[in-house]
Amino acid sequence: MEWNRLIYGTYRLPESYKDFKEIISICERKGIRWIDSAHMYNHQESERWIGRVKKEEGPRFKLKVATKCGKSYINGEPKIDLSEKTVFSQLNNSLKNLGVKKIDLLFLHDYDKNLNEVDLIKLIKSIRSTGRVKAIGLSNFPFDITKRMIEKKLVSVLQLKYGKSINYALYKSVCQKHGAALWLYRPFNKGKSIKKRGQAGAILKRILSENKDSKIIFGATKTSQIESFDY
Numbered sequence: 131m132e133w134n135r136l137i138y139g140t141y142r143l144p145e146s147y148k149d150f151k152e153i154i155s156i157c158e159r160k161g162i163r164w165i166d167s168a169h170m171y172n173h174q175e176s177e178r179w180i181g182r183v184k185k186e187e188g189p190r191f192k193l194k195v196a197t198k199c200g201k202s203y204i205n206g207e208p209k210i211d212l213s214e215k216t217v218f219s220q221l222n223n224s225l226k227n228l229g230v231k232k233i234d235l236l237f238l239h240d241y242d243k244n245l246n247e248v249d250l251i252k253l254i255k256s257i258r259s260t261g262r263v264k265a266i267g268l269s270n271f272p273f274d275i276t277k278r279m280i281e282k283k284l285v286s287v288l289q290l291k292y293g294k295s296i297n298y299a300l301y302k303s304v305c306q307k308h309g310a311a312l313w314l315y316r317p318f319n320k321g322k323s324i325k326k327r328g329q330a331g332a333i334l335k336r337i338l339s340e341n342k343d344s345k346i347i348f349g350a351t352k353t354s355q356i357e358s359f360d361y
């Protein structure tokens with residue numbers, strides 16, 4: 131397994147913090163380098179658990195952490211809001227939750243139709259100017275806008291859902307041309323693909339070999355699930 135191309139995603143958490151910490155330690159041992167989170171995941175608990183492991187592990191904690199802003203649950207429903215007020219309030223929470231002065235990588239979680247391109251550029255520049263973020267990425271943005279943001283060197287990583295509905299070739303070509311990275315998420319379709327097609331490790335290997343220039347963000351809620359990737 132090419133563990134260095136896998137990223138552990140924290141959209142769903144294991145039942146206990148103890149299991150989470152064990153999963154993180156397995157990830158590190160296997161050679162995973164990144165964890166993916168978001169302000170909205172488990173109402174900030176995912177970020178808090180990452181921050182707790184980081185604090186408990188001290189300098190032994192080597193993983194880089196990506197998180198996302200601009201999406202929240204309002205009355206149980208996900209709502210996209212890339213207004214400066216929301217983004218900066220969430221960014222401050224994420225810094226506190228993760229216990230860091232700078233976030234390794236901050237994604238704008240989703241495309242906000244209410245934000246025009248001029249304001250999107252302004253937002254990205256003002257996030258940068260805080261000095262609190264090492265890199266900025268876009269998640270689930272339409273191709274044309276993504277392309278222009280990459281060409282202007284405003285963002286360096288993209289997150290897209292793995293599956294048939296997206297024309298990766300377009301995104302891949304612009305990423306390759308400008309040295310941006312592509313992360314594909316939800317390889318098991320929330321576990322449904324494993325029930326249908328079998329082994330998780332085989333699914334990951336296939337997706338990795340079909341998408342040589344991308345990383346894959348997977349979810350796992352049990353230590354045994356990660357151990358089973360090597361078969």
Ligand SMILES: NC(=O)c1ccc[n+]([C@@H]2O[C@H](COP(=O)([O-])OP(=O)(O)OC[C@H]3O[C@@H](n4cnc5c(N)ncnc54)[C@H](OP(=O)(O)O)[C@@H]3O)[C@@H](O)[C@H]2O)c1
Nearest residue numbers: 139140141166315316317318319320321330348349351355
């Ligand atoms: N950018 C975005 O908008 C966005 C959206 C969604 C997700 N993501 C990222 O992508 C990550 C992955 O997505 P995901 O967790 O929704 O979906 P996923 O990776 O497709 O599926 C994860 C689920 O698959 C099951 N599973 C994993 N390994 C298994 C194994 N060896 N045997 C049996 N079942 C296994 C587990 O289900 P059970 O827990 O039921 O056992 C696990 O929770 C997220 O954590 C998040 O970081 C990003």
